[in-house]
Amino acid sequence: MYVIKFGGSAITDKTKPLTYRRGRISAVAAEIMGKPAALIHGAGSFAHPHVKAFGLSPLGISLTKAALRRLTAYVVEELAQAGVFAVPVEPSDVFWGRALVRGEVITHAIKHGMYPLLHGDIVPSDDGYTVISGDDIAVELVKLLKPKAVIFLMDADGIYTAPPGTPGARKIERLIGDVDVEGTAGVDVTGGIRKKIEAGLAIARMGTPVYYCSIRDRESLRAILNGGEPAGCTVLEVPHPSGLPAL
Numbered sequence: 001m002y003v004i005k006f007g008g009s010a011i012t013d014k015t016k017p018l019t020y021r022r023g024r025i026s027a028v029a030a031e032i033m034g035k036p037a038a039l040i041h042g043a044g045s046f047a048h049p050h051v052k053a054f055g056l057s058p059l060g061i062s063l064t065k066a067a068l069r070r071l072t073a074y075v076v077e078e079l080a081q082a083g084v085f086a087v088p089v090e091p092s093d094v095f096w097g098r099a100l101v102r103g104e105v106i107t108h109a110i111k112h113g114m115y116p117l118l119h120g121d122i123v124p125s126d127d128g129y130t131v132i133s134g135d136d137i138a139v140e141l142v143k144l145l146k147p148k149a150v151i152f153l154m155d156a157d158g159i160y161t162a163p164p165g166t167p168g169a170r171k172i173e174r175l176i177g178d179v180d181v182e183g184t185a186g187v188d189v190t191g192g193i194r195k196k197i198e199a200g201l202a203i204a205r206m207g208t209p210v211y212y213c214s215i216r217d218r219e220s221l222r223a224i225l226n227g228g229e230p231a232g233c234t235v236l237e238v239p240h241p242s243g244l245p246a247l
């Protein structure tokens with residue numbers, strides 16, 4: 001079992017609202033076909049700009065969720081055309097705040113040979129409604145499914161010391177514990193790369209390997225899904241209390 005997130009930076013252009021990058025998912029779907037996995041897609045330019053503009057007002061919630069449904073439909077259709085049959089699970093139906101409260105909807109889909117597909121969303125909570133990132137959803141899926149690994153597919157091919165492309169930015173091949181970096185691919189209301197590192201740390205502390213890869217790096221995805229080590233990704237390790245790496 002694997003948990004794979006198609007990041008919003010990978011499947012949308014986060015600098016332009018409502019811009020789906022068709023073809024990104026179909027280029028890697030063959031690697032996923034036949035492997036048990038729970039899938040997540042990021043919200044990208046189908047929700048971050050909406051939340052930024054309208055907040056969690058009734059209008060904002062309605063418009064954001066409508067746009068997310070459109071993105072989910074694109075993802076499900078693209079996966080199906082490539083032979084990966086996903087069943088959308090709307091997080092607002094199975095989460096209360098950060099907590100997954102109806103995990104059986106997800107395990108049911110897996111038992112029936114389908115790929116549950118969740119996404120960053122606006123979900124009910126004690127305070128009314130709250131935004132939950134697909135990165136946080138990955139943490140909850142690890143608790144539920146105890147996967148072999150979690151793979152964050154992004155536009156960038158790993159975690160960099162500064163936004164990729166900026167002078168002096170260097171790719172971190174192995175991330176041991178935390179690192180002080182910030183950044184995003186465009187409009188983002190859930191914390192960008194910082195949130196992704198924090199979610200990864202929470203996952204790695206549960207003993208599950210975490211990989212940050214480019215969605216264009218099919219070979220690395222294949223290596224991970226076949227139990228090997230990817231050549232092109234950032235691997236996150238959490239230091240063991242003994243001082244030695246845990247992985």
Ligand SMILES: Nc1ncnc2c1ncn2[C@@H]1O[C@H](COP(=O)(O)OP(=O)(O)OP(=O)(O)O)[C@@H](O)[C@H]1O
Pocket residue numbers: 006007008009010014041042043044045048120134153154155156158159160161162163164181182183184185186188190191192193196
């Ligand atoms: N230090 C950094 N290391 C790696 N990527 C960075 C860094 N700073 C900025 N980025 C950008 O952030 C993107 C990933 O973060 P982002 O928050 O957009 O994640 P995502 O999961 O792809 O999107 P979403 O949150 O919409 O699902 C990368 O693809 C890259 O363009």
Ligand SMILES: C=C(C)CCOP(=O)(O)O
Pocket residue numbers: 008041042043044047048051064119120121122131132133134135189190
């Ligand atoms: C902006 C909303 C509603 C969800 C964000 O989810 P993410 O793109 O996975 O961080």
